[in-house]
Amino acid sequence: MVAEIIDGFAIAAELRRDIAARAAEMKEAYGVVPGLAVVLVGDDPASAVYVRNKLKATAECGLRSVEHVLPANTSEADLLDLVGKLNADPSVHGILVQLPLPKQIDADKVLGLIDPDKDVDGFHPVNAGRLSIGLPGFVPCTPRGSQILIDRVLPNLAGKHAVVIGRSNIVGKPMAQLLLQKNATVTIAHSKTADLPGLCRTADVLVAAVGRPLMVKGDWVKPGAVVIDVGINRIEVDGKGKLVGDVDFASVAEVAGHITPVPKGVGPMTIACLMLNTLDSAARRIAAES
Numbered sequence: 001m002v003a004e005i006i007d008g009f010a011i012a013a014e015l016r017r018d019i020a021a022r023a024a025e026m027k028e029a030y031g032v033v034p035g036l037a038v039v040l041v042g043d044d045p046a047s048a049v050y051v052r053n054k055l056k057a058t059a060e061c062g063l064r065s066v067e068h069v070l071p072a073n074t075s076e077a078d079l080l081d082l083v084g085k086l087n088a089d090p091s092v093h094g095i096l097v098q099l100p101l102p103k104q105i106d107a108d109k110v111l112g113l114i115d116p117d118k119d120v121d122g123f124h125p126v127n128a129g130r131l132s133i134g135l136p137g138f139v140p141c142t143p144r145g146s147q148i149l150i151d152r153v154l155p156n157l158a159g160k161h162a163v164v165i166g167r168s169n170i171v172g173k174p175m176a177q178l179l180l181q182k183n184a185t186v187t188i189a190h191s192k193t194a195d196l197p198g199l200c201r202t203a204d205v206l207v208a209a210v211g212r213p214l215m216v217k218g219d220w221v222k223p224g225a226v227v228i229d230v231g232i233n234r235i236e237v238d239g240k241g242k243l244v245g246d247v248d249f250a251s252v253a254e255v256a257g258h259i260t261p262v263p264k265g266v267g268p269m270t271i272a273c274l275m276l277n278t279l280d281s282a283a284r285r286i287a288a289e290s
């Protein structure tokens with residue numbers, strides 16, 4: 001293996017320690033403890049694990065969290081009603097509705113009702129717009145965390161070509177915006193892109209966010225490139241469940257300069273950045289009120 005592994009687990013732990021220190025200062029100076037409302041609808045086991053980890057991280061960072069667990073048959077109207085109450089609650093600085101939602105609920109409608117200034121997931125169209133025109137807002141946690149990892153190993157992206165595979169509103173598009181803000185030349189690739197391996201071979205920074213297990217192979221990667229694997233896929237190997245990314249780690253690590261593993265790469269940064277967005281939200285409210 002030639003690539004250096006980017007240890008997202010360790011970097012996320014470092015970030016959480018920094019957030020804890022800043023939260024303690026905020027409490028001391030202003031008597032404010034940032035509050036995060038976490039809404040879980042239904043009984044998806046993976047979502048339950050992610051929510052548990054988010055609540056744990058909140059406590060570790062000295063933030064306050066309130067969990068709202070609703071049954072799988074919750075109506076859209078009831079969820080919208082809860083979001084409205086959380087919008088109006090001054091002790092709540094951040095609102096997170098765990099995705100996916102049960103099929104009877106229109107996720108866009110729910111996410112669109114969250115007050116953009118409490119939208120710590122950064123999924124509201126207002127925050128997508130703010131990001132695209134360079135205004136302060138909330139950046140979705142996975143791209144924000146991925147950008148922090150890229151900054152660690154390649155702080156100057158001017159003159160670099162970044163390829164983002166995947167065009168989702170939650171990861172691909174905001175990731176491309178962040179890379180553009182850092183002066184990279186950015187290409188968004190997707191399922192209809194011609195010669196995807198050839199395009200990827202031109203990337204100095206390659207971000208894979210497609211949800212296709214082990215899709216990116218070693219011969220898709222430019223020697224020395226920074227490879228960020230956003231994929232979290234559960235597959236079966238020899239009859240056992242295994243968590244893998246969108247990148248074939250074994251072959252890509254032979255070629256890349258830096259690579260994130262799965263697990264313990266981008267995933268832990270997603271949760272750390274949720275804490276960071278919640279802290280930012282409280283800091284902005286304090287600044288606006290003083």
Ligand SMILES: Nc1nc2c(c(=O)[nH]1)N[C@@H](CN(C=O)c1ccc(C(=O)N[C@@H](CCC(=O)O)C(=O)O)cc1)CN2
Pocket residue numbers: 050096097098099100121141142232243262263264265266267268269270271
């Ligand atoms: N409202 C949201 N819903 C969802 C988001 C989100 O950012 N906001 N992202 C994903 C799930 N997710 C957080 O919610 C998330 C997924 C994975 C990880 C993580 O740390 N993964 C570990 C592996 C964990 C495992 O064993 O399963 C890793 O990569 O090391 C954190 C957060 C969809 N929903």
